[in-house]
Amino acid sequence: MKRGRASHSLAIGLVLCGVFICTSIPVGATDVLGTSFTNARDLFWVNMEPGLRVLDCSGKLIGTVGAQYGAPISTEKVSKHFINALIAKEDKRFYEHSGIDFSTFFGIGYDLVMRQRSRGGSTLTMQVIKMVLLTRQERDDKLRRKIIELFNATTVEKYLSKENVLFLYINRAYFGKNVYGIRAASLFYFGKEPRRLTLKESAALVGLLPAPAKYNPIDHPDKSEEQARLVLNLMLEQGKISAQMLRSATKQKLSLSSVAQTPPQTKFFINHVSSIVEDFKENYTGKTNIRGGTLTIKSTLDPVAQAVAEKSVVRHLSTTNIGGGPDQGALLAIRRDGSVLAMVGGRDFRENEFNQATKSQRQAGSTFKIFVYLDAFERGLTPDSEILIGDVSREYGHHVRNADGTYPQRIVLREGFINSVNTAAVRLAIGRVSNIVDIAEKMGMAPTFRRTSADRYGNLRPNLGVALGTEGVRLIDLVGAYNVIPNEGRYLRPHVIEQIRDTKGSIVYKKSLNPKPVIRQSFVTYMKDLLVGAVMRGTGRAASLGRYAGGKTGTTQEYRDAWFIGFDERLTTGVWLGNRDNSPMQGITGGNLPAKIWRNFMLECAKRRCANLP
Template structure:
């Protein structure tokens, strides 16, 4: 037995020795490949150069807001705040903290949330040498980070390391380095700041946008208070100082941000998306990474779009508060060539809200082509643009709630082409019901548009119950979705950045992600019908003589309660001003470009009415005229279709079409009051209760044009 235990012990010891040797060998190998420490690399905070599609320099991000601090100018209060929140054993360890690493491992094993074990030294190494992208968090990178942190402690003092860090971190609003942020936010040097102000600065680097005291005061306060709690815990401040600091408003001492940009204002919204995409692709902070970023923006087109928004040369706006948001894409590759999400942007705002990418407004009937009719064609529920649909009294599926058209009238039997051209709501809902919610939802997902759950009310609206920006529609998403009609059925994810050259001279080229979203026949049939919207339908104002194009209008709707509020506060009534809407939209495209335009007011209870309802189409028309010069080639009809008169038919689906026509004709006779009793729909995989649809459709489009 002793002999067996002896052999077992020797075996275990041998395994441990071999593991240590193997681990040490791997560590030594990766360490030998690590970059060399450089004071210049640690100390400098390089700006990034941004180029347009023609490789012209359009922005130098970082050079305008840089001010370094020396070790002897850092107040002890800031030192205490930084080490308390980032690495409270900073002055005890030699680059790595084994207790912190073991603690983070235990936390991650016993909690749903994750916790990092990096020291302040390791964070500095990340900022100076490595990407923080999730894909780059490899064993090799981690071991090199540890090695460099150990070397950092050998070559530099604690004061120097802390100074490098304080000068390196990004602090939001174009500021990098804490001294820069101190002067930008408070108009003071670091030595003049109070304890709560220093705590605020110390907490920002973890998530500069999330803890921005100007745009996210509640989150910034919570983060600052966390820093103060850690300072008190580690006895850097007294109980009295802690309580006083907690009671200090986050706005204490904050001054109005002053504009300090190195680029024309009309690039602001576009650059906001560039910054986001660069971080998504690389994990790097564009303001300090020393990158060369090549974008897809057409500078001349971006400037022209800005002029359309902000001058009276092209479009007549009702007032200065009226807002526009739009995105222009190259349909052949997904490149966003122009984007602007605001009119009359304030001069003191940099990288502000970009309405062009937000999904918090309703796109109305522009959803009909992609939610209702294209899925019906793609699944061959309908096989011809001549498909007959009944525009008669109808009810939301599975409810007793009547559906109305925008004009409260019914036109009876009509072709699908006419239903799209005249933007009739009831044929659109019928199309979604015939196709089924599951199939329609899958089709939309292929176009980059998702919902937590698709409702029948989404047949005529992009409204969603979720506030998450990944759901619903925006001008960016709509331009990309309609681009798939334009290019024969390929969806391209909107792309802003096509190439990045890194600080070490290496580079990476990017192409937009793509997938086939629909058959060529579906895309062409939709385009053929959407052409009629501009020639004879609701979008004639967007027509450009001589230009082959297609598109769709969209108007959202007020509830009765909202209309009562508008009447009470503004003194407006439908009867004396006509149609009123919170959102008016247009999405159009040519064989080269797609463009989605939203118009309205920041406060949706300020209505769009009268000539304001024409502005979405006017903005589109002026921009597309500029881009195309008023002439282009037409689309070519793909195989699998034939034309008879004004309509298109799938070549191999005549029998299918006749069958569906007969069943639709027969079932449509029940679309009166009796149909409200019908609570089943075999075509649909998802069912809605009366209360669900009632709550959801009240916020959707009744106007529908």
């Protein structure tokens, strides 16, 4: 017993000593409130966790990433049931103390010093200090954090009224599921504004605060019910509700909001947006603090086109994934201005989050021939020019195989392109590889072909294999490059973000279009001739829309990759199919399944008037 009393006295002494010496700790409410901030609404924006709200092109929410903060609202716009429940559960003497409740003070200190599990007891004011005024790193040091809270609680209440402390608490408290603040929580869990919360709903929200992952009503309805009853009983004991109100609330069944789930394939797009925003943050030079809080992103995604894309890819994959695959597929569609209308990055985001449309570098196959033939035009050839092929296999050093098994000695460029004759492409590329790569880079392939001091072309080795698409490319870059042709020679990099607003609603980024002329108009006319011909009577016949369309097929060795990239009057779309482990597929070429998927998507988009396309 004596040892127990000695330990208890030591704990009290250490806590009191800590309160005394914490004047030397530089972090605290005094420093913050004494300089930059004068009211509670200013403090709402401090030390927020980062998050995104991603909207489609029409402004409808399609997904979230990270912390989701609700707009700050005054206590008058929150149900009195919630306010009463909060005070009853978290700080019943809130209106009596000056920041520290000394009736629980020594118990908290003893638990901290003796390293026992805390029995709770922090006032709302102390919790506001933790959630608003301290960084995450400072919050993680529990002992130091408690000392700071104890020392600064009275100072906080000196600068802020009780109502302002309450304002900060209800707007910054964490309610689980990445939801912060009473407005976001009320909408997320119950689909209503905070002023309409019932007594039972209020009790459930307050009940989850100590451990949101453990007590939230979505994942743990039984435990949520227990916590709600606990809060209601406390309210009864403190005279905040009557026995009849308790009985009525206990009988009420919580009616949870149906949380809209982002389709798995759309999450590829959401993640890509998130990565772009992170790059934007790193390079942002404006005065607004965009490191924390929930940014609102208006994206380019059209929900109708996205649904069509997902259905087109997944349906075809489900009917062909037998034995040799393909087990993965990707589709990316852009408007003439480069805005991404739809993006499918794989079969199922839940199985594999790797985005095949924006990250994967796969051999381009014959889709790369567009750059070979544009270079031919630059040196004076036309679609009607005839070239002598000769023995290109000997000059190349490897056997060059044509898909149809024929090896003409002479060929007209138009026929060589629309029938994807490999020997013709290699002949055109001999001595021109560097020029071909330069054209590819001008048309947007530079993100893949990063140049280094050791190797001018980075991943793209300057050899004749380039003519056959032996180097890795990304679908998003190929689609952007092909878009140059229907765009009359102008390049616009594919983009997914139209606008970014910070947590306060101010616009911190707005997309501006800067089309860059990269191909001469006469060469564009020639290339349109070839691409339209490939769809009408060449390797891309399966993609025919029965109206204006152009495109190119691509198939790599042993059927490891199959592509179709093409355009109509309004959209440029690319499709890639392959196996995740790069193993061969069984007879899948760019001219069959990818062309069919492309055709299905383009026809359905026109039928459903995606993005109000005429």
